[in-house]
Amino acid sequence: MRSGKRNRGSTPAVRGPGRPAGEPAAAVRRALIDAARTLCIETGLDAATTKSIAERAGVNPAMINYYFGSKEGLGRAMMLESMQPVLEQLESAVGAAALSLGEFMRGYMRALASNPWLPQLVVREVLPANGRFRELFFDEIVAHAGPLLRGLVDRAGGSQAADTGVDPALLPVTIASMAVFPFLAAPVLERALDVNPFDAATTDRLIAHNLALLGRLFGTRTLQ
Amino acid sequence: MRSGKRNRGSTPAVRGPGRPAGEPAAAVRRALIDAARTLCIETGLDAATTKSIAERAGVNPAMINYYFGSKEGLGRAMMLESMQPVLEQLESAVGAAALSLGEFMRGYMRALASNPWLPQLVVREVLPANGRFRELFFDEIVAHAGPLLRGLVDRAGGSQAADTGVDPALLPVTIASMAVFPFLAAPVLERALDVNPFDAATTDRLIAHNLALLGRLFGTRTLQ
Numbered sequence: 001m002r003s004g005k006r007n008r009g010s011t012p013a014v015r016g017p018g019r020p021a022g023e024p025a026a027a028v029r030r031a032l033i034d035a036a037r038t039l040c041i042e043t044g045l046d047a048a049t050t051k052s053i054a055e056r057a058g059v060n061p062a063m064i065n066y067y068f069g070s071k072e073g074l075g076r077a078m079m080l081e082s083m084q085p086v087l088e089q090l091e092s093a094v095g096a097a098a099l100s101l102g103e104f105m106r107g108y109m110r111a112l113a114s115n116p117w118l119p120q121l122v123v124r125e126v127l128p129a130n131g132r133f134r135e136l137f138f139d140e141i142v143a144h145a146g147p148l149l150r151g152l153v154d155r156a157g158g159s160q161a162a163d164t165g166v167d168p169a170l171l172p173v174t175i176a177s178m179a180v181f182p183f184l185a186a187p188v189l190e191r192a193l194d195v196n197p198f199d200a201a202t203t204d205r206l207i208a209h210n211l212a213l214l215g216r217l218f219g220t221r222t223l224q
Numbered sequence: 225m226r227s228g229k230r231n232r233g234s235t236p237a238v239r240g241p242g243r244p245a246g247e248p249a250a251a252v253r254r255a256l257i258d259a260a261r262t263l264c265i266e267t268g269l270d271a272a273t274t275k276s277i278a279e280r281a282g283v284n285p286a287m288i289n290y291y292f293g294s295k296e297g298l299g300r301a302m303m304l305e306s307m308q309p310v311l312e313q314l315e316s317a318v319g320a321a322a323l324s325l326g327e328f329m330r331g332y333m334r335a336l337a338s339n340p341w342l343p344q345l346v347v348r349e350v351l352p353a354n355g356r357f358r359e360l361f362f363d364e365i366v367a368h369a370g371p372l373l374r375g376l377v378d379r380a381g382g383s384q385a386a387d388t389g390v391d392p393a394l395l396p397v398t399i400a401s402m403a404v405f406p407f408l409a410a411p412v413l414e415r416a417l418d419v420n421p422f423d424a425a426t427t428d429r430l431i432a433h434n435l436a437l438l439g440r441l442f443g444t445r446t447l448q
Contacts, residue, residue: 041353042353042354044268120352127408128265128344130267142412145416146417149416149417165432165435165436166436169419170429172416173405173413173417176409177402178398185405187358191362192367192396192400193370193373193393193396195393206394208389208391209391209398210398212391216441217440
């Protein structure tokens with residue numbers, strides 16, 4: 001909102017209850033989303049209070065209700081924004097008729113590597129039995145990822161792999177394991193194998209490695 | 225402790241402070257460990273109080289301090305017991321000079337499939353930044369799993385895979401992804417792909433599938 005719209009001539013700005021003075025709206029929203037994300041990763045959203053989130057963001061706690069309705073609303077906005085890069089990846093993949101398994105692997109792993117908080121949010125609020133964003137993540141991401149992976153494996157010739165004892169119906173599980181596990185289990189991999197998948201050079205090595213493995217399973221032709 | 229040792233002749237039993245009457249010690253400990261595990265998976269240990277754990281176990285809350293010193297002590301005993309099947313798997317693998325990658329894959333996946341709470345405890349208390357059992361899990365399992373996986377990959381001829389663009393140093397990451405991710409991400413896989421890795425028939429299919437994939441990467445000879 002432009003400030004000229006709020007201040008008409010010499011009339012003082014009319015503000016709704018709790019409307020923040022001073023700070024621009026976008027900056028306050030941004031600071032709150034960042035603070036909610038940091039605290040969600042550090043301690044989980046249950047342990048974070050509106051007070052602790054507002055403190056971390058450097059704004060008045062009332063701003064949470066003003067902009068997001070509640071801590072829940074802020075959490076949901078934060079999760080949706082955090083999922084955005086992967087959502088975009090899925091949407092462009094679903095839209096592209098000729099996308100290959102290799103392109104998908106590359107795009108998806110790059111999206112995860114560039115947004116290190118997403119795997120951590122999934123560990124916190126999707127995988128646990130009472131994960132707060134489980135349904136949101138299922139509806140927005142998982143529901144599309146399944147059919148997409150199955151389609152990509154089919155087009156890459158997954159059914160031919162059955163000759164060698166490989167189960168075509170389980171190949172999407174393998175692809176997901178190779179693409180997602182390193183980021184989900186990053187702290188473990190770093191300790192066990194000195195591999196940090198969020199390090200840019202390591203991400204590239206992992207992608208090249210996974211593409212080489214897929215090439216051995218499917219033949220390199222189908223992956224380009 | 226045998227009861228004859230506590231009850232000397234007709235003298236009433238002398239009990240230390242808080243020593244439970246009636247219930248046998250093993251049963252009380254068992255009930256507390258089971259309750260702690262259930263609540264840790266359902267809500268996380270932070271949210272579980274000694275009162276709620278004792279209530280779930282059907283025992284007096286004082287029994288937690290009596291047997292385990294504290295909620296922390298109970299949690300640690302519960303985690304150590306839950307890791308036991310995988311620890312045994314690792315120990316026998318480290319001890320076996322001629323163990324193959326295939327045998328390890330089979331044994332490790334069976335251990336995870338038969339102990340569905342372990343992956344859930346890892347999601348709750350190992351993978352998050354402030355995971356309460358992160359160090360315990362790292363020291364007991366991760367520290368041994370890294371060298372073991374590297375050794376198995378080496379012996380299976382992983383270095384030869386480099387000719388085809390596969391990175392031998394990343395093969396242990398791939399093996400861990402294939403063996404662990406399905407159990408860690410079980411709720412997601414069930415929704416996305418209708419695959420429940422804890423279902424006995426599905427576990428067997430996943431193991432056979434992974435062994436077939438390893439066979440294509442390493443040759444079947446080295447996996448037997």
